[in-house]
Amino acid sequence: MGSFEKRLSTFLIVVLLSLSASCINGHIHDEFQEEYGYDFRSYPSYLISPVEQARVNKYFDNSSAVAAKIIEARFSDFNNFSRRSLAASVKTVDVLSFGAKGDGTTDDSKAFGNAWKEACSSSQDVNFVVPKSKSYLLKPLRFSGPCKSHITMEINGAILASDNRADYSKDNRHWLIFDRVDNLVVEGGGTINGNGNIWWQNSCKINKSKPCKGAPTALTFYKCTSLVVKNLKIQNAQQIHLSFEKCTNVQASNLVVNAPEKSPNTDGIHVTGTQNIQISSCIIGTGDDCISIVSGSKKVQATDITCGPGHGISIGSLGSGNSEEYVSDVVVNRAKLSGTTNGVRIKTWQGGSGSASNIKFQNIEMKSVKNPIIVDQNYCDQDGPCKQQASAVQVKNVVYQNIKGTSASKVAIDFDCSKSHPCQGIVLQNVNFVGADGAKSKAVCNNVNLQNSGTVTPHCP
Numbered sequence: 001m002g003s004f005e006k007r008l009s010t011f012l013i014v015v016l017l018s019l020s021a022s023c024i025n026g027h028i029h030d031e032f033q034e035e036y037g038y039d040f041r042s043y044p045s046y047l048i049s050p051v052e053q054a055r056v057n058k059y060f061d062n063s064s065a066v067a068a069k070i071i072e073a074r075f076s077d078f079n080n081f082s083r084r085s086l087a088a089s090v091k092t093v094d095v096l097s098f099g100a101k102g103d104g105t106t107d108d109s110k111a112f113g114n115a116w117k118e119a120c121s122s123s124q125d126v127n128f129v130v131p132k133s134k135s136y137l138l139k140p141l142r143f144s145g146p147c148k149s150h151i152t153m154e155i156n157g158a159i160l161a162s163d164n165r166a167d168y169s170k171d172n173r174h175w176l177i178f179d180r181v182d183n184l185v186v187e188g189g190g191t192i193n194g195n196g197n198i199w200w201q202n203s204c205k206i207n208k209s210k211p212c213k214g215a216p217t218a219l220t221f222y223k224c225t226s227l228v229v230k231n232l233k234i235q236n237a238q239q240i241h242l243s244f245e246k247c248t249n250v251q252a253s254n255l256v257v258n259a260p261e262k263s264p265n266t267d268g269i270h271v272t273g274t275q276n277i278q279i280s281s282c283i284i285g286t287g288d289d290c291i292s293i294v295s296g297s298k299k300v301q302a303t304d305i306t307c308g309p310g311h312g313i314s315i316g317s318l319g320s321g322n323s324e325e326y327v328s329d330v331v332v333n334r335a336k337l338s339g340t341t342n343g344v345r346i347k348t349w350q351g352g353s354g355s356a357s358n359i360k361f362q363n364i365e366m367k368s369v370k371n372p373i374i375v376d377q378n379y380c381d382q383d384g385p386c387k388q389q390a391s392a393v394q395v396k397n398v399v400y401q402n403i404k405g406t407s408a409s410k411v412a413i414d415f416d417c418s419k420s421h422p423c424q425g426i427v428l429q430n431v432n433f434v435g436a437d438g439a440k441s442k443a444v445c446n447n448v449n450l451q452n453s454g455t456v457t458p459h460c461p
Contacts, residue, residue: 089124089125090124090125090126090127091119091122091124091125091126091127092126092127092129093115093118093119093122093126093127093128093129094115094129094131095108095111095112095115095128095129095130095131095136096131097115098111098112098114098115098118099111099114100112100115100136101136102131102134102135102136102157103134103135104134104135104136104137104158104160105137106137107137107138107139107162108136108137108138109137109138109139109141112136112138112141113141115128116128116143116144119147119151120143120144120145120147120148120151120181121147121148122147122148122149123148123149124149125149125150125151125152126149126150126151126152127152127154128151128152128153128154129154129156130153130154130155130156130157130159130188130190131156131157132156132157132190133157134157134158135157135158135159135160136157136158136159136160137160137161137162138159138160138161138162138175138176139162139167140162140167140168140170140171140174140175140176140216141175141176141177142174142177142179143176143177143178143179143181144179144180144181145178145179145180145181145182145184145224146180146181146182147181147182149183150183150184150185151181151183151184151185152184152185152186152187153184153185153186153187153188154187154188155186155187155188155189155190155191155192155232156188156189156190157190157191158190158191158192158193159176159190159191159192159193160193160195161175161193161194161195161196161216161218161238162195163195163197163198165198165199165202168216171216172213172214172215172216173214173215173216173217174216174217174220175194175216175217175218175219175238176192176218176219176220177217177219177220177221177222178220178221178222178224179222179223180222180223180224181221181224181227182224182225182226182227183225183226184224184226184227184228185227185228185229185230186228186229186230186232187228187229187230187231187232188231188232189231189232190232190233191232191233191234191235192218192219192232192233192234192235193235193236194216194218194234194235194236194237194238194241195236195238196215196218196236196237196238196239196259196263196266197236199215199216199238199239200260200262200263200264200266203215203264203265205264205265206262206264214239215238215239215265216237216238216239217237217238217239217240217241217242217243217270218234218237218238218239218240218241218242219234219237219241219242219243220242220243220245221243221244221245221247221250222245222246222247223245223246223247224244224247224248224250225247225248225249226248226249227244227247227249227250227251228250228251228252229242229250229251229252229253229255230251230252230253230254230255231253231254231255232254232255232256233255233256233257233258234255234256234257235256235257235258235259236258236259236260236263237259237266237286239264239265239266239267240265240266240267240270241257241259241266241267241268241269241270241286242255242257242268242269242270243269243270243271243272244269244270244271244272244274244277245272245273245274246272246273246274246296247273247274247275247277248274248275248276249275249276249277250274250276250277250278251277251278251280252269252277252278252279252280252282253278253279253280253281253282254280254281254282255269255282255283255284256282256283256284257269257282257283257284257285257286257290258283258284258285258286259285259286259287260287261285261286261287261309261310262287263286263287263288264287264288265287265288266286266287266288267286267288267289267290267291267292268282268284268285268286268288268289268290268291268307268310269282269284269290269291269292270289270291270292270294271291271292271293271294271297271300272293272294272295272296272297273295273296273297274296274297274300275297275298275299276298276299277297277299277300277301278301278303279291279300279301279302279303279305280301280302280303280304280305281303281304282304282305282306283306284305284306284307284310285307285308285309285310286309286310287309287310288310288311289310289311289312289313289314290305290307290308290310290311290312290313290337290340291305291307291313291314291332292314292315292316293314293315293316293327293330294315294316294317294318294325294327295318295323295325295326295327295354296325296326296327297327297330298326298327298328298329299329300327300329300330300331301330301331301333302330302331302332302333302335303331303332303333303334304333304334304335305332305334305335305336306335306336307335307336307337307338307340308336308337308338308339308340309339309340310340310341311340311341311342311345312337312340312341312342312343312344312345312369312371313332313335313337313343313344313345313361314342314344314345314346314347315327315330315345315346315347315356315359316345316346316347316348316356316379316393317347317348317349317379317381318347318348318349318352318354318356318393319348319349319350319351319352319353319354319392319393320349320352321349321351321352322351322352322353322389322391323352323353323354324352324353324354325352325353325354325393326354326355326356326357327355327356327357327359328355328356328357328358328359329358329359330358330359330360331359331360331362332344332360332361332362332364333360333362333363334362334363334364335363335364335365336364336365336366336367337364337365337366337367337369337405338366338367338368338369339367339368339369339408340366340369340370341369341370341371342369342370342371342372342374343364343366343369343371343372343373343374343403343405344361344364344372344373344374344400344403345371345374345375345376346359346374346375346376346395346398347374347375347376347379348376348377348379348392348393348395349379349380349386349393350377350378350380350386350387350388350389350391350392350418351389351391351392352391352392352393353391353392353393354393354394355393355394355395355396356393356394356395356396356398357394357395357396357397357398358397359397359398359399360398360399360401361373361398361399361400361401361403362399362400362401362402362403363401363402363403364402364403364404364405365403365404365405366403366404366405366406366407366433367405367406368406368407368408368436369405369406369407369408370407370408370409371407371409371411371414372403372405372407372412372413372433373400373403373412373413373414373431373433374413374414374415374416375395375398375414375415375416375417375423375426375448376414376416377392377393377395377416377417377418377421377423378416378418390420391420391421392418392420392421393421394421394424395417395421395423395424395426396423396424396425397424397425398423398425398426398427399427399429400426400427400428400429400431401427401429401430401431402429402430402431403430403431403432403433404431404432404433405433406433406434406435406436407433407434407435407436407441408436409435409441410435410441410442411441411442411443411444412433412434412435412441412442412443412458413428413431413433413441413442413443413444413445413458413460414443414444415443415444415445415446415447415448415450415460416444416446417446417447417448418447419447422447422448422449423447423448423449423450424449425449426448426449426450426451427450427451427452427453428450428451428452428453428456428459429452429453429454429456430453430454430455430456431455431456431457432455432456432457433457433458434457440458441457441458442458443458443459443460443461444460445460445461448460
């Protein structure tokens with residue numbers, strides 16, 4: 001290496017150290033300019049002479065790969081040191097050290113609770129470890145915040161819910177709940193099992209002689225900010241599998257959520273009162289909605305979702321009990337639905353108010369879906385008939401783009417909108433459905449302000 005190259009590589013090391021030790025690989029010029037706004041080819045001349053500046057330009061134009069290798073080599077020792085330092089600064093809290101047995105029969109709730117107290121009170125960042133190859137039986141448990149530092153919960157093993165309904169006497173709506181915990185990561189590749197069969201058997205939807213009562217949500221995040229939930233399997237929930245309630249800045253990814261098709265009210269991922277949430281790369285098959293988005297939710301993105309069996313991807317229900325409710329800025333992109341009772345659905349009760357607005361469903365494939373596209377402003381989920389009411393939740397500015405597949409019913413597109421508050425600003429663009437065995441399907445369009453773009457089949461009469 002020539003003297004200029006040595007000086008250049010030293011200069012780059014100084015600059016990179018001042019920015020971030022993690023940004024040293026790849027295409028240096030392009031990535032740094034995009035990420036930080038620095039363009040080395042126009043770097044201030046007081047750092048190097050104009051002659052050397054020209055040589056820098058040539059160097060990056062012709063030898064960026066060589067430069068990357070030089071810097072990567074120079075930083076290898078620094079990276080190793082950084083990783084060692086980071087590992088030393090993170091405290092490990094292992095539930096086994098607090099008395100957890102992990103045999104699937106011993107109640108490990110106390111051990112988990114004590115381990116959480118230790119983790120939450122630590123001034124160091126914490127790695128909360130649930131070791132693999134074990135099954136931990138837990139009664140209802142609340143992981144309360146705020147905590148003093150960032151916590152990563154690594155669920156490597158299986159967590160199993162108690163199926164003794166008496167254990168839920170103090171709170172029959174939650175099993176595991178993270179309450180006001182910020183900067184939390186829950187991951188690990190393990191399983192959270194709600195052990196819900198006993199609850200399903202006692203549901204009025206399964207046994208009409210039973211009274212209709214609520215059941216626990218398996219995993220709830222309440223008022224959490226800067227939250228990451230990823231790489232987990234959540235199964236057989238007592239009712240809802242995973243609920244985000246009044247959370248902000250959430251990433252939920254690489255989740256597998258499943259329960260039997262006949263399990264009642266077992267929504268996969270439920271979003272309520274939550275803003276700025278990204279749900280991605282999830283496989284969901286349950287007895288209810290794969291994803292349900294309800295009141296107070298805003299800026300919701302669901303991408304690369306596989307859904308089925310279940311009731312599809314739903315916004316609502318909204319407006320029950322004459323309530324005022326709002327959902328807005330929702331994008332569902334790249335989804336595959338198979339064998340579901342609904343595809344993409346908006347459902348609202350008569351008598352409510354508020355709105356469901358600025359919603360986009362795009363790049364979606366459906367196979368044998370009963371109601372592929374449906375807006376139901378006369379939703380009624382009760383034993384007796386719902387009375388006719390004039391007020392309604394306004395549905396407006398909804399786009400359906402690049403959606404195709406097969407309908408398991410004759411009606412592939414169903415807009416059942418309110419007479420008093422018709423659906424406004426509805427756009428169908430490149431939508432194509434056929435019935436079973438290639439038969440024609442049809443559209444039903446009541447009280448809807450609709451625009452078609454591109455090829456739309458079936459279309460409203």
